[in-house]
Every structure is written in structure tokens, then in C-alpha cells.
Amino acid sequence: MNEPSKQPDSAAESFERTGAIDINDFVYAASGERVRRLTMPNGSHWFPAVDVCNSLGYTTPRKALLDHVPEDHRDNLETVTGSHGLSIPAGRSWRRDLQLIDLQGLILLVNACTKPACAPFKQWVAEVIEAVQKEGHYTLAEAEVQPAEPGAPIAYAMPEQVAEAIVRLEAHNLQTDEELAGGQRESIALQKEMLTTQQDTLAVQQATLSVQQATLAVQRAMVRAMERIADRFDTLVLERRTPRVALTALPTTESVLADWRQRLSVTEDVWTVAVVIAPVLVESGELREPLEAIAARTGLSVHRVNECLRLLRKHACIRSRGGAENGAPVYVLHQA
Template identity: 45%
Template sequence: MYEQNTTPGQSAAQQDAIDVSDFVYAATGARVRRVTLPSGEHWFPAVDVAGNLGYVNTRQALLQHVAAEWQQSLGDVARSVYPIDASRNMAGHGLKKSMRMVNLQGMIQLVGACTKPDCVPFKKWVAEVVATVQHDGSYALEPASVQPAPDSGVAYAMPQQVADAIVRLEERNIRADEAFAVWEAERNELLREANRSRSAMAEALHRIGGSIDRLADRLESRQPAAAEPTVTPQELLATWRERHLVVTDDVHAVAAYLAPALVRGEARYRLEEIAGRTGLPLDRVHDCVRMLLKRGCMRQTGCASDGAPVYVLP
């Protein structure tokens, strides 16, 4: 509840016949902040009243429904309540001097123009009060069954219509609180379920990752190691000499350059590279390679991505 207490020092004669908090609650369906003057007059932030009554535009609502004498700025109201350092006192209640305020008459005018069903009981009671005054000349509240101390003034019973409105509002608020509690419990359960699902998914992903790692390790362990050459480059060259496959020094030089790669699996060299390493002319390297291919020392299986010929042992 955001209401401000009645100004201290208010005399017993100035006390409300109906507690202003209950009166406003029955009229607007909400607890509203207020500023109470030493005279006992109450002023309410128009934005609070209009907002709780469903008005979209507070300024427009004041222009259309509230008489000018029943509304004023909080700065004007506060001068008689907080004559010294008014700004600090108002700020403590979340109020600003420029805020528009309405008194009880202005609030009742806003209620009368409101179309919310919650306002109907209060408006019916106001209509009954007016009709009673027109018929009987006055309207009086019944004294309360229990009276305070003699020097505290007379206490009056709350009108039944106002009491019924408050009961209905409290029942509505209780149902709203219960519905909110159910919704919050369901939301919390959904959040817990989502957290459990995320945890389960993270655990599953962790297990899958572990399984993939183990599978990769097994595949790597099963990968056949590179076969060791069954013959050395020197033994390969010696075999070619014995079979008279290498007949000149130039052919032997080219064969000696290719032999280490051939015994490991394949040789991928451009003719220009062989020529640069052996010091032979390019055309002579071409002839030597043709001689090695022709005599069956090696064979060409294709070309690498860079265009270099690929040679392997037959």
C-alpha cells in the first residue's frame, strides 16, 4: 500500500467518518498514495487514480471529467503540508512538485466517468447517497457498535455497500494471488525441467564426445604403420646395375636421385627439379627418365596436384 499517513496533529474533529484508505480502495479498487492537509482534506496523485481506473491519458481524463477547483499541482498542495524543505519530503514518497493532484471530489468525478465493472458498486452507493439527501434532506452514517474513548470523537459504521465492495475486491485479490502462485509454481517447475533437460543434454554431449575420442583413438591405433622399405636405395641401384638397366653415368645419377623416394612408395618430382639437383640438362634428364621407364626400372602412375609426374616401382 502506497498511501501517505494523515498529517500528525490532526484533531479528533477532523478525523474521517469513513477511513479514507477504505473509501479510496472501494472506489478505485487499489490503494493510492495521498497527501493530507492539516485541515483533514486529502489529495491524491491523479496518475495513480486514473491509472487504476483504466484511463489511458491522465491529462485528458482531468480535462474531461474533473473540475478545475478540484485539481492542482502537488507544489501548491505541499506548501501547506511541508512549508520547509518541501521537495525533500515529497521526494521521499516518490512525488514531484509538478505532479497533478485531485481531491476527494475530483477522485469521485473520475470514478463516476469510469466504465470498469469494479466501480459499479461504489457508483450505486453514491447514487443512493444523493437520492437520500434529495428525499430526506440529509445522509447520516450509523454509529459504530463499539465507540473509542470519549475524547476520540464518534466512530461510524462503514456503509454496507462500501463494505461489500471492499470484500469483493479483497476476494478478487485473493483469487489473483492464488492464480499467480499457481502460475509461479508452474513456471518454476518448467524452469527446473528445462535445467534438468539442459543438464541431461550436456551430459549426453559429453558422453558422445568421449565416445568419439575413444573411437578416434581405436582407429588411430588400428591404422597400419607405414611399411618399412624392403630394399635400400643402394640395393635397388645395385640390382639395376647387375641387370644392366643403368648403362651410363647420367642415367645412374637420375636413378640415384629417384631411388630413395621409390623405395618409400613413390617419387614425385618435376623434370626441372631433377635437373637442378643432378646438374644435368633438362633434355638429358628427360631422356634418362624415359630410359628408366623403358627398361622397367619404374612406372608412372599419374601426376600430382602440382603437375609433377608420380613414379613407383613396378
């Protein structure tokens, strides 16, 4: 960072000055996390507010922004990228309405944070402000080793507090990674033991299943043999004790109607009802239709349908078998 009273002479000089400290290291020292970042063509940096708030321990990002970051230093992703003619980055995490904050907004959130890891960075910010108040400017010390290329920008040394914060954070992260790796190794070992136990259990279950399948096969074979013996025994008993009779063919609609024609001389109404109910009696074995349904199918009145059914019962064409749950009468074929 250079004297605030001086303005950069060109875009290249502006980029050189704003890049005096690597922005990734700067944000890492401030927030303690590697935060996602968008850099605009003019060199300004924008960060997802939710990333910064999570790294700093804010439970409600929206409230943290309203309390600590003015509107000038926050905006949504679509507006920020659109103002520079850029498209929205790919990926579901980059939503159009994603709230972004600029570098000043990030620093404001860090200054308002009570996280102990932010203390070195805030101390450095305080020193910068004090230096500007006393001397009118704050200048970074130049690094001991400068780039050898002609025209290369000057390399600046990182402030001591920022460097120490980064070292502590990296050491903490390294320790955390080692602890996590140790826990993962223990978890993998435990998973291997569980897998071995599961494999042994599966082998026992498979052996048990094989025995059960063999036993079941034997039982099925015994059942089939007993069924064949029983069938043969029943056949022999029937052949000896039951006189041979001719098998009666199953009734059909045509045979039922033909039988009814021989039994009675009916009117056209009765025959209309007979033609409707005969197929139902043959296929279903019984008739459970309400009188209203039969009347609708025949075009007769309910009273006339009832009289036709009574006539069919009288001449032993059908017989009653009580009533259905809905109150409809139940009829079956009258077989001798």
C-alpha cells in the first residue's frame, strides 16, 4: 500500500500498487480461511459474503452485512459482473442473487469480529491507521530480494503481523489436517475390521442358506411324492367305491337359455330379463345386481323386473340365495 494522497498515473501502476500484498494471503490472514474471490478488470476484488461470514463465525450473514457493511461495499453477483460486461461464473454455487462484498467490506467484517485469530490482522490495521494519522502515509517495506526482470514491479515485504497470522493459521491448519488424517486412518482401520467381520458373517450366512436350500429341496420332493401317493390312493378308492357316471358338461349361456325355453312359455318381457341375467349366472355363478340395474339394462320397470324374476323362480330356472350387502337379491342357477 502506498501514500493515500497520491493517485496512480495509469491502470498498470494501479494494479501494481493494489497488488503489493498478495490478495489471497491478505484475505487468509484477515479471515483465517481461503475465501472464494472474483477480481474485476479494474483490479477490484469481490468476495461471497456467506463465505466471509462463515469463516469469521457470524451466524446470520444478512444481519452481519446490515450491521457492519455499508451498501457502497456490497452488491449482488449479477450487478457486479454486469457492470464490467462479464458473465456469471459457472456452477450452482454462483447464483445471480449471491451477495458479494468488496475488500473494504471484508475488512469491516473482520474489525467487527471477536474471533481471536483476527487479532493480529486488526492490530496491523490499527498500526496502519496510526501511521497515516501521524505521518500522512503508510508504506510497505521493500523486500530484500527484488525481481531481476527489467521493468518488473517492486516486491514488498509482507507486514510482520500479517505474516505471523498466516504462519499461525497454516500451522493450525496443518495440525488440524494431521489430526484429521489420523482420525481417517483410525476410521479406515475400523472399517477394514468391520468389513472383515461382515465378510465372515456373510460366509456363514451363505453356508446356512445353502443348507436351508438343500433341506427345502428335500422337503419339496417329499411333499410331491406324498401328493402323488395320496392322489393315487384317492383314485383307487373312487374306482372301487364310486359307480362310473358320465361327466356333465359345464352349462353355457346358450344351454341355459335353451333349457329355460323348454321349461316355460314366457312373454317377451320375461325373455328379455332372462337374456340379460343368463350370462351373469353362467360366468359368475350368481346374480347380485340390484333390480334397478337390471331394469336399466332391459328398459323395463323395477316392478316388472321383479315379476319376471319371480316367474323364473316359480318354474325352477333360478333360485334365491339371500341378499347382498347392498340389499340386492342374490340368485343362482337352479340345477337338478
